[in-house]
Amino acid sequence: MISDKKILGEERRSLILKWLQESDVPLTGTSLAKRTNVSRQVIVQDISLLKARNEPIIATAQGYLIVNKPNQKQKHKRVIACQHDPAETKKELYTIVDNGATVKNVIVEHPIYGDLTASLMLSNRRDVDRFLENLERTSASLLSELTDGVHLHTIEADEPKQLDEVCHSLKEAGFLLRQND
Numbered sequence: 001m002i003s004d005k006k007i008l009g010e011e012r013r014s015l016i017l018k019w020l021q022e023s024d025v026p027l028t029g030t031s032l033a034k035r036t037n038v039s040r041q042v043i044v045q046d047i048s049l050l051k052a053r054n055e056p057i058i059a060t061a062q063g064y065l066i067v068n069k070p071n072q073k074q075k076h077k078r079v080i081a082c083q084h085d086p087a088e089t090k091k092e093l094y095t096i097v098d099n100g101a102t103v104k105n106v107i108v109e110h111p112i113y114g115d116l117t118a119s120l121m122l123s124n125r126r127d128v129d130r131f132l133e134n135l136e137r138t139s140a141s142l143l144s145e146l147t148d149g150v151h152l153h154t155i156e157a158d159e160p161k162q163l164d165e166v167c168h169s170l171k172e173a174g175f176l177l178r179q180n181d
Contacts, residue, residue, distance in 0.1 A: 006036070006037045006038060007036040007037065007038070012036045012038065012042075012046060013046050013049060013050055015035075015036065016032055016036070016043070016046055016047070016050065017050060017055060017066075019032070019035070020057060020064055020065065020066045021066050023065075023066075025062075025063075026060055026062035026063030026064060026065050026121065027063045027064050027065075028062070028063040028064075029043040029044060029047075029063070029064070031063070032064070047059070047064060056068050058119045058121070059119060060119045060120060060121040061119075061120060061121070061122070061127075061130065061131045061134055062121060062127060062130065065121060073158075075102075075156040075157060075158060076156060076157055076158070076159065076160045076162075076163055077104070077154055077155070077156045077163075078154070078155055078156075078163045078166075078167070079107075079152050079153070079154050079155075080152065080153050080155060080166075080167060080170065080176065081150070081151075081152055081176065081177035082144075082149075082150075082151055082152070082153060082170065082175045082176060082177055083144075083148075083149045083150045083151070083175070083176075083177045084144075084149050084174075084175050085149055086142050086144070086145060086149070088175070089132070089142060089144075090128065090132055091173065091175075092170070092173070092175045093122055093128040093131070093132075094125060094128060095166070095169045095170055095173055095175065096122075096153070096155055096166050096170070097122060097123060097124050097125060097127070097128060098125070098169075099157075099162060099165045099166040099169055100157050100158070100162040100165070100166075101155045101156060101157040101162055101163060101166045102121065102122065102123040102155065102156050102157070103120045103121070103122040103123075103153050103154075103155055104119070104120065104121060104153070104154040104155065104156055105117050105118060105119050105120055105153065105154050106118050106120055106142075106143055106144065106151050106152070106153055107143075107151065107152040107153075107154070108143045108144060108146055108147045108150070108151050108152075109147065109150075110146060110147075116143060116146075118143055120153075150177060
């Protein structure tokens with residue numbers, strides 16, 4: 001419920017945490033700002049303060065999520081190494097989600113900073129399309145452009161067989177990084 005009253009500090013952070021714990025979908029900073037009658041920047045600061053308290057919140061392209069909620073069914077995970085041109089990103093991501101997996105993140109190795117990880121949480125074509133639309137709208141670059149297309153994804157699914165199917169499909173499409181013997 002949207003309030004005309006500005007919700008202050010600790011009460012607002014408690015509400016944000018409660019809403020995130022109760023939600024099965026990501027909540028955007030804009031929606032949280034409207035619900036608490038503050039700016040989106042205040043929400044970004046609140047999320048940072050909650051993360052500093054070790055609350056398991058991640059920021060994704062779709063909004064904020066709590067990870068590892070109690071009673072949440074544990075999924076099977078796998079890290080895969082991929083390489084492709086930026087123009088093939090949509091096909092790569094569609095291949096993963098069409099096989100029933102979620103793309104949790106992308107990881108690249110930066111020469112100065114080491115591993116850079118970005119949360120994605122893409123579970124279906126609509127998520128992929130929104131991610132790519134945001135990428136285009138902001139004129140941002142893919143992290144994989146820092147590494148000539150080489151990147152890792154953590155993927156998850158309900159069953160290991162789904163992860164095997166993802167890897168098979170990615171290999172067939174030429175997206176899995178090949179070993180140089």
